Every structure is written in C-alpha cells, then in structure tokens.
Amino acid sequence: MTSLTKYSWLTSAVILSIGFLFLHFGLVNYGTTFFFIFPLAVGFALGTHPKEQRSWLSLSLAAILFFGFLLAGQLEGLICVAMALPIFLLAMWIGYLIRKVTSVRKTKRTQDHLVVSVMPLVVLLALDPIEQMILPEPEVxxxxxxxxxxxxxxxxxxxxxxxxxxxxxxxxxxxxxxxxxxxxxxxxxxxxxxxxxxxxxxxxxxxxxxxxxxxxxxxxxxxxxxxxxxxxxxxxxxxxxxxxxxxxxxxxxxxxxxxxxxxxxxxxxxxxxxxxxxxxxxxxxxxxxxxxxxxx
Structure with a gap:
C-alpha cells in the first residue's frame, strides 16, 4: 500500500483545502459545483483507493482536517464552517457510496492514485464556469x-x-x-x-x-x-x-x-x-x- 493510499484521508483534506484556495482567490465561485459536486468527487476518489476499510473515519477525518485548516488559518469563521460542514459531509458520503455501487475498478498503481486524487480539482475547474453561465441572476x-x-x-x-x-x-x-x-x-x-x-x-x-x-x-x-x-x-x-x-x-x-x-x-x-x-x-x-x- 502506497503512502498516498495509506493516508487517503489526509490526501482528501489537502485536495479540499486546495479547492478552497481556488475559491478564496476567485478562481471558482460559491456555487453548487464547489459546495456539492466537488466534495462528492472527493468522496468518490477516496473510495477508489484499495483497502479503504474505515470509510466513515476517513471521510470524517478529511472533513475535520479541512475545516480545521480554515479555522486555524482564520480563512473562515466558526459559523461559516458550521453551516458548510453538513453539505460537505453529505456530498462526500454520497460520492463514496456511488463508488461502492459502481463497477469502477480500484486503483493499484501510485500514478493512478495520484490521478484519481487530483481529479476532483479538475472537475471543480471544469464545471464551475459552466454553472456560472447557466445560473440565473440572484433573486431578492x-x-x-x-x-x-x-x-x-x-x-x-x-x-x-x-x-x-x-x-x-x-x-x-x-x-x-x-x-x-x-x-x-x-x-x-x-x-x-x-x-x-x-x-x-x-x-x-x-x-x-x-x-x-x-x-x-x-x-x-x-x-x-x-x-x-x-x-x-x-x-x-x-x-x-x-x-x-x-x-x-x-x-x-x-x-x-x-x-x-x-x-x-x-x-x-x-x-x-x-x-x-x-x-x-x-x-x-x-x-x-x-x-x-x-x-x-
């Protein structure tokens, strides 16, 4: 088992943090892509690692470490973290469960692990501009x-x-x-x-x-x-x-x-x-x- 697989929860937290930095610096927006599709993809990617036995623990550790990073770095306040945590956890769980019921093979090589791990960032950067084009103007x-x-x-x-x-x-x-x-x-x-x-x-x-x-x-x-x-x-x-x-x-x-x-x-x-x-x-x-x- 590679280190990338062994510490998949840490890898997932890092990917979530990079996605937030994209948001923080204006590369992506505050839409469904960031708050739901992106963490869903992270959960799916985590599920492709072999011998990922404690899914609930890995998902929870990844989310807690990610939001802990936001609080420690004073990038977001406690109330914002408390509001966003449920939707992130839900989306990550759904992504993991989708992986469990599909026939997508689990990755075995380090190169595959790396590609799968960074794929959520690709999804985020690809889908966000499409979402922004089709979203209606915000209502009052x-x-x-x-x-x-x-x-x-x-x-x-x-x-x-x-x-x-x-x-x-x-x-x-x-x-x-x-x-x-x-x-x-x-x-x-x-x-x-x-x-x-x-x-x-x-x-x-x-x-x-x-x-x-x-x-x-x-x-x-x-x-x-x-x-x-x-x-x-x-x-x-x-x-x-x-x-x-x-x-x-x-x-x-x-x-x-x-x-x-x-x-x-x-x-x-x-x-x-x-x-x-x-x-x-x-x-x-x-x-x-x-x-x-x-x-x-």
Whole structure:
C-alpha cells in the first residue's frame, strides 16, 4: 500500500483545502459545483483507493482536517464552517457510496492514485464556469421580523432611527460569530441622510429613502464591508410602526441577494442568520426603551 493510499484521508483534506484556495482567490465561485459536486468527487476518489476499510473515519477525518485548516488559518469563521460542514459531509458520503455501487475498478498503481486524487480539482475547474453561465441572476429575498412594544410609536421611532448602543443578550447565531452591530448613527432626520451601523469587523451604510416619524423608516443599503460581501449583498432595510391597542408593533424587513448555491440549502440558513440579527436589534431596542423611560 502506497503512502498516498495509506493516508487517503489526509490526501482528501489537502485536495479540499486546495479547492478552497481556488475559491478564496476567485478562481471558482460559491456555487453548487464547489459546495456539492466537488466534495462528492472527493468522496468518490477516496473510495477508489484499495483497502479503504474505515470509510466513515476517513471521510470524517478529511472533513475535520479541512475545516480545521480554515479555522486555524482564520480563512473562515466558526459559523461559516458550521453551516458548510453538513453539505460537505453529505456530498462526500454520497460520492463514496456511488463508488461502492459502481463497477469502477480500484486503483493499484501510485500514478493512478495520484490521478484519481487530483481529479476532483479538475472537475471543480471544469464545471464551475459552466454553472456560472447557466445560473440565473440572484433573486431578492426578504426576511421580516416583528415585535410588540408597550411604547408610543413616535418614541419607538426615535429610539430605532439611531441607536447609541446595542447590547442585549446575543442569540445563538451571533454568539457563534454572526456579525452584530454595536452602534447605529443617523446623520440627519431627512431623506437622503446616511445611517451608519457599526460592527466590530465592518459596517453597513444605508441611505434614507422614506422618513415618516412613527410610521416608516426606509433605507437603501449603499455600502457593506462585512465578511461575506463576496457572495452576499443587502439591498434595503425598512422599519414600520403599527399601533395596536395602545402598543406599537415594529416590523423590521431586510432584503438581500446571495450568490451561494444550491439555494435549497443556503437560503434557509441565510434567513435564520438574518432573523438572529433582527432579534438582537429588536431586543436591544426594547432594552434601550426600558432604560430611557426609567430615566424620565
């Protein structure tokens, strides 16, 4: 047994890491080819090695080593790794199982092992441009979150248009690494003014397009410098204020576009992540309102 075969799990992790570097440097895109077909090919290649007895262990070791490399090198955050790991493992398992039920012979020579091992990179580089040619333009996705507050709409509006601090208890996603703002600054109370939301690792700048006190605050996102800007873009954000039995129902709406595919996998995760940010902002708003009224 050659070293390449004996340590096929290590070889697979190296191939996955090289594929990610292709992504990192813009040689391939954030599509189905990278997130599903590429790891499927890696799993298939791993299954062609002779005497690959502990398939579950080899697949798991390869994936863990690969994602460990991303974390150790600070190439991706914990939350991104946690989101991508299931689809990578699933695709690698499917690739391995396809190999098990096909009649493709197992490789015996070192040269064959090398060719099979690097074949996933060839598949990635060959199929990615084809996928990009046939993919439709990203659709706008809208996420809405509402909360009922026991305060007048005008007061809620004043407290949310600019927030000196956002320090409520953080939901799970933000604790795992999703970006969360710590301050939002409004330049002026007028249409055309910029609203800057500041994060530890960047900012979101929006331009006010509709300003009606106690009714609606509408903004177009004009700049976004957070992690993920290569594949993710906020389009607009809106706060609406509805009066219900002496209370105010505030609704936060965010619209975005994403290049991540397959959409059937990524869209629910993106929606969950944005809802986590909505919950944090609205919880911080509630806390600020409580502190403001207590000080009156």
């Amino acid at each position: 996705v809208t996420i809405t979150t509402s909360v009922l507050l026991d305060y007048p709409a005008e007061l809620v509006f004043d407290q949310v248009k600019a927030m000196d601090k956002l320090d409520a208890e953080k939901p799970l996603g933000i604790r795992l690494g999703l970006p969360s703002p710590y301050r939002c600054v409004l330049e002026a109370d007028t249409i055309g003014a910029k609203r800057h939301c500041l994060f530890e690792n960047g900012s979101i700048i929006a331009e006010i397009t509709r300003y009606e006190k106690g009714e609606v605050l509408e903004m177009d996102v004009v700049d976004y410098s957070l992690t993920g800007r290569e594949w993710f873009r906020f389009v607009d954000a809106t706060y609406t204020f509805a009066r219900e039995n002496g209370q105010t129902k505030i609704t936060r709406t965010s619209s975005y576009k994403s290049l991540l595919n397959p959409r059937i996998y990524w869209e629910p995760l993106e929606g969950w992540g944005i809802e986590q940010e909505h919950q944090f902002v609205l919880a911080s708003l509630r806390k600020n309102l409580e502190e403001f009224t207590a000080g009156q």
